[in-house]
Amino acid sequence: MNKGLISGLVLLTIGLVCGLLLAVVNYFTAPKIAEEENKIKYAALAEFYxxxxxxxxxxxxxxxxxxxxxxxxxxxxxxxxxxxxxxxxxxxxxxxxxxxxxxxxxxxxxxxxxxxxxxxxxxxxxxxxxxxxxxxxxxxxxxxxxxxxxxxxxxxxxxxxxxxxxxxxxxxxxxxx
Amino acid sequence: MDNLIMIAFSAFIIENIILTQFLGICPFLGVSTKRSSALGMGMAVIFVMLISSSVTWLLYKYVLEAFNIQYMRTIMFILVIASLVQMVEIFLKKVSPALYKALGIYLPLITTNCAVLGVAILNISKEHNFIEMLVYTTFIGLGFLFVMYIFSMMREKLDYSPVPKAFKGAPIALIIAAILAIIFSRFGGII
Amino acid sequence: MNKRDNFLKGIIKENPLFVALLGLCPSLAVTTSLENAIGMTLAVFFVLVLSNFIISLIMSNKKLSELVKPVRIPVYIVVIATLVTIVEMVMNAYVIDLYRSLGVFIPLIVVNCIILGRAEAFASENKPVDSLIDGAGMALGYGFAIMLISVFREFLGKGTLTIWGNLQLNLVFVFDFLKIQPIAMFVQPVGAFLSFGLILAAITAIANNHKNKLAKEVTNNG
Incomplete structure (x- = not known):
């Protein structure tokens, strides 16, 4: 098989693995991030009332x-x-x-x-x-x-x-x- | 329209990419020793920045947001920029050897120029629409070129100046940049 | 070169910021307070150590490295960008104030020349453990450098030293004693260039002095 193609496939694989990893991390951090953003939002509100x-x-x-x-x-x-x-x-x-x-x-x-x-x-x-x-x-x-x-x-x-x-x-x- | 003029002016002077946002400092200190190279680098940056910001903007709006995978932003943007730089290089070599000769040597340096990725990300985080993005990017690029050019003129003079030994090279360049930054920061009062 | 020298070279002899002048942009932008510099150091440490380790793992495997060689730069970029994004998400989730004040400079760690530079110059040719140590040394060297700048700037500019969150040293009494105000210019963009220039000049002067002394000793002994 063509060498360039194999290298391309390797790059693609590494890219996919990384993407997957990010998806996993995102799955765990996304709710926490939303919660933090909300906390800031309501914290500001709570200063008034x-x-x-x-x-x-x-x-x-x-x-x-x-x-x-x-x-x-x-x-x-x-x-x-x-x-x-x-x-x-x-x-x-x-x-x-x-x-x-x-x-x-x-x-x-x-x-x-x-x-x-x-x-x-x-x-x-x-x-x-x-x-x-x-x-x-x-x-x-x-x-x-x-x-x-x-x-x-x-x-x-x-x-x-x-x-x-x-x-x-x-x-x-x-x-x- | 007012809004666009505001964006253009602030991108060019007040939010100057080098002197207030600290992006692209490496080429600012590295390639500004001669006027010709400052000009070449500035042009190359404007060119690549415009193409890459347009592509990354479209990519973000129509792919990353559509599939809800915004967290792939950094990885996609840097890959797009790196491959665009390569493509621009090949394209220029074929189509316009003259332009390639002028800009060619600066292109590989641009991939790791944080100004290009920085502007792509700023365009997203500032929630610009497409037109605003184009104006912002163009004027940020022009601001980069402008400051690079002024700075290179000063540095050419500096070669003949008696600079204390410890300040030779980067330290005195940074101090000159500080003086330039004072001047630019005062433009903030205009609007 | 033993492990200790490998670790120490990044801190002093080959300090990425003061000697090699790499990674200038964040070192000027985030040094407005000590806290920002500490946050940046932690982020760079995590990314640099892990990217060095992973890249060296990939490149020290003979079969894999041959496949990767033609596309090694994109591979490095993908690995680094992934690590940076992880840092970004974790910071956004757990230290949101810091995340906000570092802003665009977190994703920009990707194009920090130090990280790609170490990957290409060291990790691709050395064993994983050595690369890990090299990464740690370089990251700490960079960290000390930006912390030094930020201490200089925050003290002169605001009279305080913010370590983390509410943990803050208030040194305004020094200014009160001298009957002057803190010099706000130092926390503005102008101060970034000025402080870095002055510190760099001081370091050059010290290094020159040291070199002269060594040269004198050599001539005296010879």
Missing amino acids: ALENYDLSEVQGNGAFGTIYILKEKGTDTILSLVYTVAASGYSSSTDVQMLIAVNNDLSVEGYKVVNHQESTGFGADIVDNDFKVSEILDLSNFDSVAGVTVTSNAIKQCFTLVSQRVESDFGGGLGE
Whole structure:
């Protein structure tokens, strides 16, 4: 048989063995990875609310919105709070800054958190403490703009703007569950 | 469109692949001693990066994601890049001997150039669509070429400068790179 | 060469980072904190030791090595990429914070010249056990080098030394004593080039000094 063919077959075999090995490792690590990702997700949520006091459900948003968490009063249909996962662009891709924004049904902001920040890939996900005064945003009913200078703060502002545009109709049953 | 310009500008300057992302440092220090070789290497990298990022992007979207085997990403990408480099080399040799002569010697070095694999992976992790991927890759490549070229000019001058003995070679090159990085990092305020 | 020399050569005489200047990209990118450098070292150690061992196992079998020879580089790449992916998945599952801060540099271990270089230059021609020792020495040599850089950068840049998770040495009092702030530039990209350049120059100076001393001794004795 042709020598090159045999070598090719050897390479293919080694490739297959490696692929199989990876599949096995993946089988064991995948659930753990999903669990860890979830833990981070809910850990952020738990910073705003004591989750055991609410009925928690999730809706998939579209566009810039990721998962929207709906916190209802236990046993009733009243929406007490909404937590939005929302993304806005920093300098590069469309998912650079991802935030959680928690809003109560009186449109006051319970809290916010940057959950995924890739502005500088590879060297730490430090959240930029910048000149943008996010802490001044307490009420979304008359949100227009807050002075921001850097790109990151623009992205954060964008997140708040996106939420403020829809939050009222969402509390009014606009989520269409 | 705004978005694309943003991507292009930040890929070129702010997220400059060498000075802020630290990819492709080996050719940056190794092949930047002469202007001509910096130019050749830069061109070869742009060329290979564009082809390989397109192929790996399609492979990821239509094969790996479709079969739900994303964990094969690294292994598939590096194999694709290695074989693409080989193919480009053979193809260039046949079709355009002139171009081959200019880029040929840099091609084998590119397989282990982390910039190429790095950009392929970044395109996936930044969830770019196809057009964004093309723009991002092109401008990352141009940024690489640009910095390589500036750096090679400085290094040519350096040959005639009285550098302290301990700093000769790589150390002084790294310090010059640091000064370049200061300049580039200040562009961050533009947007 | 005995086993001890084989192990030690990677740490000092043939240090992959300071002497051979291999694997520069991650050594500049992940040295912002000691913790990142330690994580990177562990990942490189695992990959390098196992890839050296497996490749040497394949290549020391006569029949197999003849078959593999024409396609040996792709075979090396497949083996290394598999190990890297395993590291990536395990880190993602168990140390997710570290996984996130090392980012793209974990998959990029595949194209780290040290690993492919050792496979081609050492593992393909030596016995599995020797290759294993060589891999361990090289990985530790690389690890010490990046840890040194990261200690330099994290201390000057933030005044802390993060060892693992919450285990952190706070040395800000040094800066308080000198009545200055930590120099944030050192944890930024600029600092990576600057620190590495300075450390490399210092090492070159020490090595030159050592060489001169040896040369003097030789002339004196002769």
